[in-house]
Amino acid sequence: MDWQELKRGNLCMHGKKGTVAVASAAVLSLVLVGCGANSPAPSNTQNTTGTGTASTGKPVPGGSVTLDFVQNIRDLDPAIAYDTQSDEVVSQLYDQLVTWQGNTDNIVPMAAKDWTISADGLTYTFHLHQDMKFWNGDPVTAQSFIDEFQRVLNPNLGSGGSGFYTIIQGAQAYLNKKATSISGLSAPSPYTLVIKLTKPEKFFLDTLTMPFISAVDQKFIDKVGNKAFDATQAMGSGPFELTSSDITPNQIILTKNPNYWRTDSYGNHLPYLNKVTINISNNDQLDTLHFEQGQTAWIGWNFGGDGIPASSYPQFMANPKYAALTQSLIMNSVQYVGLNTTQGPTKNPLVRQAIEYAINKPDILRLNNGRGQIANQPLPPGIQGYVQNLPADATYSYNPQKAIALLKQAGYPKGFTIDMYSSNDGAQLTLDQGIQSQLAKVGIKVNIKASSWGTFLNVAEAGKAPMDWLGWIQDFPDASDFLNTLFNSNQVPVNNNMNYSNANVDSWLNTAEYSMNTQQRNQLYGNVTDQVMKDAVWVPIWYDKFTAATQPWVHGFYIPAVGQDPIEWVWISKSHQ
Structure with a gap:
């Protein structure tokens, strides 16, 4: 599931939502x-x-x-x-x-x-x-x-x-x-x-x-x-x-x-x-204040893909009273900037590669208070099939001069203008502006098109966003949930909303989907990851660290490795009823 987290960032994500694939279908025996x-x-x-x-x-x-x-x-x-x-x-x-x-x-x-x-x-x-x-x-x-x-x-x-x-x-x-x-x-x-x-x-x-x-x-x-x-x-x-x-x-x-x-x-x-x-409010600082005042029970998935929002995180964690109420978990999820492969300048893979080189991921992560691990591929390290060593032509580091050279080679020596779509909560806008500022340095003017979550998803899932910020959290702990769901051409446009199509990638994904051989699946998914990164369909930004907070009178809450907040299991102290 993307994560809204279609499952996507403080973000709201798409997909949903751990560590390695479970042998849930032990198919060789009853x-x-x-x-x-x-x-x-x-x-x-x-x-x-x-x-x-x-x-x-x-x-x-x-x-x-x-x-x-x-x-x-x-x-x-x-x-x-x-x-x-x-x-x-x-x-x-x-x-x-x-x-x-x-x-x-x-x-x-x-x-x-x-x-x-x-x-x-x-x-x-x-x-x-x-x-x-x-x-x-x-x-x-x-x-x-x-x-x-x-x-x-x-x-x-x-x-x-x-x-x-x-x-x-x-x-x-x-x-x-x-x-x-x-x-x-x-x-x-x-x-x-x-x-x-x-x-x-x-x-x-x-x-x-x-x-x-x-x-x-x-x-x-x-x-x-x-x-x-x-x-x-x-x-x-x-x-x-x-x-x-x-x-x-x-x-x-x-x-x-x-x-x-x-x-x-x-x-x-x-x-x-x-x-x-x-209560619905996209003012995440006010929402955090409500928690601090004891008006709300917890900060979890109800706040999006990071839990405690970036705008409030430093002050929140600096207060021992509130820091003592937190719990954290490294998630099998990824935040990324998607680049549409069938529309406008980003149809050209050289342009997409230029954008890869133009984004300084550590600087963007700092806007999220450093919560997360820099990402270099769509698959998180906690999922079996993660590629430990990507080939050179599938690896990008911050290099604005190389980005400018690639844009010139692609026919855009003076850059171009592109619309970037996202949700309109405050933390996301900060990240969008960070991307906007970095791309401006190589001549790419980004117009931020922020809207409510539902309106944004309607554009993204129609494959009409030239560029967007999204996140994906595992629906279940298997590489297929990331790679097949997000890059197989049969998933265009709802899940594969960058409209990516590559015959070899489709073949590898379709074979891996039904293989019962772990080694073969890992090899095939490695091939997919290499090709997707060579083609620069996404700029993976970071893998998430989720931080939740619960009031001292709230019990039974936990951060799920897969799924949403366990509301049905939560109970509150008798003194608070």
């Missing part, structure tokens, strides 16, 4: 996973730093919290939502078959109480809990998931997740409008879902953790229509409810689902909180 009625408690074993606590004692249900969002959400439809800001809400409204345990990369049951994978890795059989209901009382069944697969693979809906599921038998024909159903999906009983693949895939189970494949009430959707379902008319089975009157341009109110089926190890029904009030 696998039985998960049982029991209780939800596994979060297991927080990632390398987080800081003193903010994840949990203290037995949870106490009740109470309400207020949060600030730096940008409003764009989508409510789980088939369409593919940015971190939207997913922060969507993840609380809908249930998936499986999910991640805490901030680990362990997959655990959710709607599926258990599942099996056939010895050849082609057939997945899920047995669902039988006590799940949508907020309106309609039952959640296997058909609820089949309906969502069909929606995601409906070309008229335009889901950014369709490419994850074309490996299902009959899915490509359905996507191409050559079939009216997906032959690889079936429900032999109301609470049994069978998925048949065309070939084994190492990370298929990982893709089922994503909100794309949520249980949906098709009868309700047919009644209100897809447009309203995405905008205001939600109907899920998740821990929180949302009515049309609870979402406005300035506020979103999540209310506890009193009939939610998941319980913790103590027998408490999730979620613990009765209500979450979300």
Whole structure:
């Protein structure tokens, strides 16, 4: 998911959202996973730093919290939502078959109480809990998931997740409008879902953790229509409810689902909180002040891809009172400047290479308080397949004189003017201005086109931005989620919004996507990385360090390695209720 973090920066990102690929599909043997009625408690074993606590004692249900969002959400439809800001809400409204345990990369049951994978890795059989209901009382069944697969693979809906599921038998024909159903999906009983693949895939189970494949009430959707379902008319089975009157341009109110089926190890029904009030404000300094004054419960993904915003970070961390409330995690995510390969001057690879040399990444990172690690390729170091030593023609360092020479060679001795698109929060504008200043030194005039997150994504995902700043956080810990999703030509324009197309890259990606040989996959992904960097499709700027802060009366919060803030697991001290 890009990260907004389509999942993208303090940024908001696209994609979503750890360390190495999990062997989630142990396809050479019959696998039985998960049982029991209780939800596994979060297991927080990632390398987080800081003193903010994840949990203290037995949870106490009740109470309400207020949060600030730096940008409003764009989508409510789980088939369409593919940015971190939207997913922060969507993840609380809908249930998936499986999910991640805490901030680990362990997959655990959710709607599926258990599942099996056939010895050849082609057939997945899920047995669902039988006590799940949508907020309106309609039952959640296997058909609820089949309906969502069909929606995601409906070309008229335009889901950014369709490419994850074309490996299902009959899915490509359905996507191409050559079939009216997906032959690889079936429900032999109301609470049994069978998925048949065309070939084994190492990370298929990982893709089922994503909100794309949520249980949906098709009868309700047919009644209100897809447009309203995405905008205001939600109907899920998740821990929180949302009515049309609870979402406005300035506020979103999540209310506890009193009939939610998941319980913790103590027998408490999730979620613990009765209500979450979300106020929309892109003034990140004011939002930080609200936290410091105790008005809001935490700073997490609700603030975007860095957590505590750059504009407030130095002062925040310099105060021992507030620094003691923080926790940090190095993320499998990347911030980058994208260069459109089919429009204007950046169609020329020499121009794109010139921009690579013209950007001083350490200086840009300093605008983010140094939070992050300088990036030299799209794949973060924590993902298997990262290239340790890039070839010389895929490596760039700050060299404005070389940038000027390349521009002259490309036919732009006096430079040119280009529009750069991004979201309009304050921290992002600072970064945009940094890029603008650096490119001006080589003769490139950058016009900053900043807008609300939703408006910006509409331009970016149509492949119409000549240049933009975005970020990408893992949806699941596999190189495919970065390289195939963002650079395969079959992902143009929603995910591959720089419209990049290279036949060799497509071939390498398509082979690696379905290879079960780790060594072969790493080699192929290395080839892709080398070529993408030679072609200068992106200027990777940094890999993120995420810093969150929680009030001392907030418990159960943790920074997820994959996914969004764990709102359903958060509880507050009795004294604060």
